Amino acid sequence: MITAQAPGKLYIAGEYAVVETGLPAIIVALNQFVTVTIEESQHYGSIVSKQYQENSLYWSRQGDELVFDNRDNPFHYILSAIRLTEKYVREMGKPLALYHLHINSELDSQDGKKYGLGSSAAVTVATVKALLDFYQVPLTKDRLYKLAAIAHLDVQGNGSLGDIAASVYGGWIAYRSFDRSWLAAIRRETTLVELINMDWPQLSIELLTPPENLQLMIGWTGSPASTSQLVDRITIAKAKRRDAYHHFLHESKLCLEQMIAGFKAKDLKQIQAQIRRNRELLHELSDFSQVSIETPLLQKMCDLAESFHGAAKSSGAGGGDCGIALLDKTLATEKLAKSWIDAGIEQLDLAVHHVTL
Known part of the structure; x- marks a missing residue:
C-alpha cells in the first residue's frame, strides 16, 4: 500500500496580484493534510473519500439552465491528477495498473466546515505524489509541482498555482507564478516528459525563514x-x-x-x-x-x-x-x-x- 500526504496552505500576502505572471506572493504550508493511499487491485479501480461524498456544488443560471461550477468539487481535481500523472507514466514507458485510491482530508472539519486551506491543491498534490510512488517514478519537488500545477489548472482554469507550490515545498515561501499562456502554447508541441524537464518562464519558488519572534x-x-x-x-x-x-x-x-x-x-x-x-x-x-x-x-x-x-x-x-x-x-x-x-x-x-x- 502506498501513502502520500500534502499539507494545506494559507496566503500571507500578495493575493490576486500573484495570478499575473512573475508577481510575488508569500504563502505558508500548514500542518493539516490530505492523505492519499493507493492499493493495487486486480479487477476494478475505485476512488473513495468519506469527506467528499456529499460535497457542496456551486451553480448559477444561464437563461433557465442550471450551470454547475465543478472547480469547487475535489473529485474533479483527483481525476485530473490521475489522468495527467498516468499520461506522464505512459510516456516513461511504464504499464498502467488498477488500484483503489482512498482520500482522507483534515482540511475540513468533521462537521463539514470548510476552512479555506487549499484542499483542492492539497488533494491534487497528494494524488500525484502517491501515483508517482505507486508507479515507481523518482520523485522530486520540481516534478511534483509541475505535474500537480498542470492537473489543477486543467480543472480550475485560473489562479496562480501558489497553493500547489505551498503543498509541495512546505514552510514559508515567496512565490512568483509562471507564464500560463506559454504553458498553453508549449503543451501543444511537446511531450509531457519534455515539458516537466523544462525551465518554466518566470516561475520562482523561494523558501523564507521568518524572524524568531x-x-x-x-x-x-x-x-x-x-x-x-x-x-x-x-x-x-x-x-x-x-x-x-x-x-x-x-x-x-x-x-x-x-x-x-x-x-x-x-x-x-x-x-x-x-x-x-x-x-x-x-x-x-x-x-x-x-x-x-x-x-x-x-x-x-x-x-x-x-x-x-x-x-x-x-x-x-x-x-x-x-x-x-x-x-x-x-x-x-x-x-x-x-x-x-x-x-x-x-x-x-x-x-x-x-x-x-
Whole structure:
C-alpha cells in the first residue's frame, strides 16, 4: 500500500496580484493534510473519500439552465491528477495498473466546515505524489509541482498555482507564478516528459525563514468562499478598470518585495508594516472591482489584532474563510484569541509545516 500526504496552505500576502505572471506572493504550508493511499487491485479501480461524498456544488443560471461550477468539487481535481500523472507514466514507458485510491482530508472539519486551506491543491498534490510512488517514478519537488500545477489548472482554469507550490515545498515561501499562456502554447508541441524537464518562464519558488519572534495566528470567520468565482469577478473588473488594476499590481509588487526583504532581514516590524499596506491595497481592489474581499467579520478580526499590536488581513481570495495576524510572540496573544472568540471568530490551532520528500 502506498501513502502520500500534502499539507494545506494559507496566503500571507500578495493575493490576486500573484495570478499575473512573475508577481510575488508569500504563502505558508500548514500542518493539516490530505492523505492519499493507493492499493493495487486486480479487477476494478475505485476512488473513495468519506469527506467528499456529499460535497457542496456551486451553480448559477444561464437563461433557465442550471450551470454547475465543478472547480469547487475535489473529485474533479483527483481525476485530473490521475489522468495527467498516468499520461506522464505512459510516456516513461511504464504499464498502467488498477488500484483503489482512498482520500482522507483534515482540511475540513468533521462537521463539514470548510476552512479555506487549499484542499483542492492539497488533494491534487497528494494524488500525484502517491501515483508517482505507486508507479515507481523518482520523485522530486520540481516534478511534483509541475505535474500537480498542470492537473489543477486543467480543472480550475485560473489562479496562480501558489497553493500547489505551498503543498509541495512546505514552510514559508515567496512565490512568483509562471507564464500560463506559454504553458498553453508549449503543451501543444511537446511531450509531457519534455515539458516537466523544462525551465518554466518566470516561475520562482523561494523558501523564507521568518524572524524568531514572529507569531502567526489564524482566524476563521465561518463563511466559506469560492476562490475560483472571486478570481473570475476580479478578471472582469481588470478589463473594465485597467488603470486602477495596473496601479494595484505595481503597488502590490513593491509591497511584497519589501515584505520579502523583511523576512531576509528578520525584521518583524518591516513585515508587519507591509502586511498593513497589503490590506490597504486589497481594500482599493475591492472598491474598484465591487468584489467583497474583507467581510465585516474579517474586518473585526483584523481590527482586534491591530488593537493588540498585531498586523492582520484577509487571507487568500477573501469573501469569508480565514484571516491572518502576525504578532510578536512575546506579547500576550492569548488575549487576542479570547477577543476573537468573543466576536464569533474561531482561532485555528495550526502550525507551519516543513515538507520533506
